Amino acid sequence: MTLNFRISIQFYPIFLGIILTATTGSFAQHKANSNGNSLKQSIALIDSAFQHNNAEDFNKLVPIKGVQDFYASVVEEKIKKLSGKSKIILVSKDSALVFLSGILLYGNSGDETNYAANYTGIYKFERVAGSWSLKSRIEIDRLNQIKKHRLGINIIPGKSITVKDTLTIDINDSYGFATRLNHTAKLKKLTLNGAETEFSFDAGLLLLKARRKNGQTLTLEYSINVEREETDKNSAYFGDAYGHLRNQYVWHPFFSFSSPNDRADFSLYCTIPKAYYLATSLPQKEMVIGGSRIVEAKSLNPTFGLSIYYDKDWEVNTFRKDHIDLVVYATKDFLPEKRALYAEFSKSYDTLQKHFGKPIGNYLGIVQDRSNTDGWKNRSNSIVVAGVKGSTLITDKPNPRATFGHEVAHGWTNPTGPATNFLTEGWATYAESILLASVYGDSITTTFFKSQKQNYFNGKFDGKSSLWEDYSNNGVSYAKGAWLFYILSHQLGKKHLSTAMTNFIQSGDQSIKSFTSHLSAVAQSDMKPFLNSWLKSKEIPVLEILQSGNSIEILQAGDLFLFPLEFKIRLKDGTYLTKTINMQTKEQTLTISEGVIESFIVDPGSKLLFTMK
Template identity: 35%
Template sequence: ELLDAARTDSLATVPGAARVVRRRGDSALGVLAAHVEFGNSGDETSAAAAFSGAYWLTPDPDGTWRLRERITGGGRIVSHHLAIDLAPGEGIAVRDTLTWDGATDAGASLRLNHLARVTRVEDLAGTPVAFVAAGGLLWLDLPTGPSTVVLEYTIDVSRDRPFDANAGRFADSFGHLRPQYAWHPYVGLDDAAMVRLTVRAPIDLPIATDLPQSRGADGAVHAASVTPVAPLALFHDRAWVPREVQVAGIRFALFADTAFRPTLDSLAGAVRWTAGLLAKRFGAPRREYLAVVQVRSLTDVGWPFMSNRVIAAGRSGGRLLVTGARHRAFFGHEVAHAWTRPSGAGRHFLSEGWATYAESLLLHDAFGAEAVAAFWEEQRALYRTGGFEGRDALRTDDDNRGVSYAKGAWVLRMLEDRIGQATFDRGFRAYMALPAGAVRDVDAFISAMAQAGAADIRGFLEPWLSSTVLPRIAVSVGNDVLTVRQLQDGPVHPLRVELMLRTPMAGQVIAVDLDRRVVTA
């Protein structure tokens, strides 16, 4: 689709690399990389990931080499130690001491912004390590098993245009880099690695990372994760007056100027209310640090995204709760992310779906059952008008294309209705209590629910997670037999359907457990 758009819209396709880097018998390992210029370099790097990568090639009998297999799942990043020099209005220089655990003999294929200029890759003994950096790909010639390299590179962020700043932008006095800008290496946005980082910048420039941080005597900002974290964001703004308070056991920080609204007191109150309400059912949050960061380079008003421990705002944060024509708990949605740390398959179902579900609890507490009923109908409409039907599945929504919000929340609501609130809450507590470093994908969630007493939980959830379509139901009556069918392609979705049968004399409600393609009653 991207290449078709490039041809149609006359976008520039930039060749990056086409190189054979290893031989294995009759096969060769090739690195192919390129990108299309259409906007922000971070978005271009994300799009290029569909092509740029390492491939096994094999020869045909006539000697023509063919792409046989793209390398996926070749290993993981265990840790980063990032030393960052930040130049406002210009860019960053990074030294990353990166530990890799290789699972194949195909080296390490990582994402890194295509503007990055890599100047050094060495092992800890100072021996150069072969690499390819092009088209948003960083390929490192690393063996199977653990290895550590020192990587140095620069990124001229100022080359990105201010009108297309979603992934990243540096103005003269403020700027941001989101994870999808790929300003540091990662395999995918689903990565989880231990991180230590140091940011050096002019002493009068406030810096915010998306981890708990402190400023040293040398003026540098230091931060470290206590558990593996997703790829990082980085922010700065000369106008900020950083402040922080303790709220419900959470160290809550605000990085914003004095004109920012809502105020620190209002935000702290919203955190306290959200934490108290969710803790009653699901226990204390799993994160002891939370920050709100004003991002003047991104938007005017609102809560556009969350990254690890940071809720990003625009120039102002917008409303905390909305009722009337729409019903949303925008800020509470972001705070609710502090309860889950999902990874792997179905990560966005367990993050965005969960946080949208949590909004329903907050809206019920604030406005009552009528507002919540309207909220669920709005979520249903958002799914139906979002273009997700027949395209996106919850289990494979790796790029967070949007299906996980409305459909994910609805699936959690249906699960709660099916197994009961007590079992639902126990299962969520068990999932949230998984230790640091444990697999936290949707299969771990299903196991936690099963251990909490949810019967046949996989049989119920799997069709909703794996199918790209909703069930379609047809009902017919003939010869005193009621027949209910599921018509959609793909798996049968276990459902309980209530039908009203009306005759000239009376009406009757019949409940049908639709656990097969066709059920009669």
């Protein structure tokens, strides 16, 4: 156990007894016969193997590939590791749930918390022939949900953060409730529905015993001394002049980067000394009272995590376009100049509005992070984070990108549920193609989508990730997502896609179901089979094309996709034909009656994302 927790125990002796008894448990009931391991022995063996550097021993005890890979990499990287405080959660006859924890110590505590999450968690043990052993891992979020956070935060620049988080949670798992939280957090108080409750907190996992019930209120009060390590500033850095906490620092509770069950509504009340400016990653309002700057913020769409940035030397400038605030949090010398940012914002806004109507968002923050190198660094909720300086806003080479316009386009969608990142990143990347064409002309569109196809393969998403399940935003939704919009623009016509998109945006329901029904309405046919083939497959179409006489046979060698496929055919008499076949099955034939085929080109306009077998 870490020192931090001992301190919290001293403050709140009421928990001491619970924690100690919970650790040792009532092992008498789980004794093995004389030949096998008792549950306690089995756990002790795993704890010991975790601390040593012997993969063979560890793998025998923990037969889970992902955890074994993690252990091997920790050993290889020579990271200091300590087994934490394991705990038996519950036992029923020949099976048990056990909290196993391992602490890693190598750098930033947020990174340590995330890395340790590969091991620290809840495991199922079973007793076979009198001997207990580990069988499988239980995902902490499988039956529980985090629905709301109400956060009160006080920031002491250069030092620490204190947090009171009131969460609304649904608990439906027999083990209770567990969430990740930065492993150096000093918990001062924890209540469930207003009452103190049994919990343990170790290696970045907070576990509490709880009844199954929806709409419970979990309140946590804690503080974190934030690092100010000059060589490791990515996840968090609290300098005297500027600093930040990124969501990956796990400075407030959440399940993981890829859970569908912790997308929650946030409201925030922050205080910081008034000499500092503060940018949450959400639309915000601020005021100064006495010596404090107070910032209040609210999430626009459900999210798992927030980021926070502060800086003493920023100037905060607000530009208004219709109902949208563009707020730039940056020092005077920031580049691109704030007025150039606004001009680009305004231009992108006008182009997108012409096609898709008014956006639903009302805020875009541009935040300078002076601890970072130049460039656009990341997006977090409603802000775009730059380094000391930003970078190119739009470019046609080497690969066309409307980097800044992409961020502006995010103001048009606000989805939840499956395929969220298709409707977020796929949409914004598709919007880039429209913005690029408005600046460089239509011919740039095919170049843009060729480079997106390359991105899809470079990202190694093929066979691994679908748009439907990309909760973690692993990258697949950008290229393949943009391509799906592009294919839809050919299937429906650009104008119809614009109409469907405009209706979807204004509908107030940005689920994939709503998207599908708005597309179906303009197409006057059910678009679900078409969309699902692209959203649910982890592949793209793999085609095999065979000619025999005047027939061209098209075979789909992988998953079945629905799409239109164009052919340019040269006939023996020297004339050309363009034919489109709507693929709906794995084998279809295009037969030509206009003459004799001499040669043909598949997809001459590069309108489809596919590979040849």
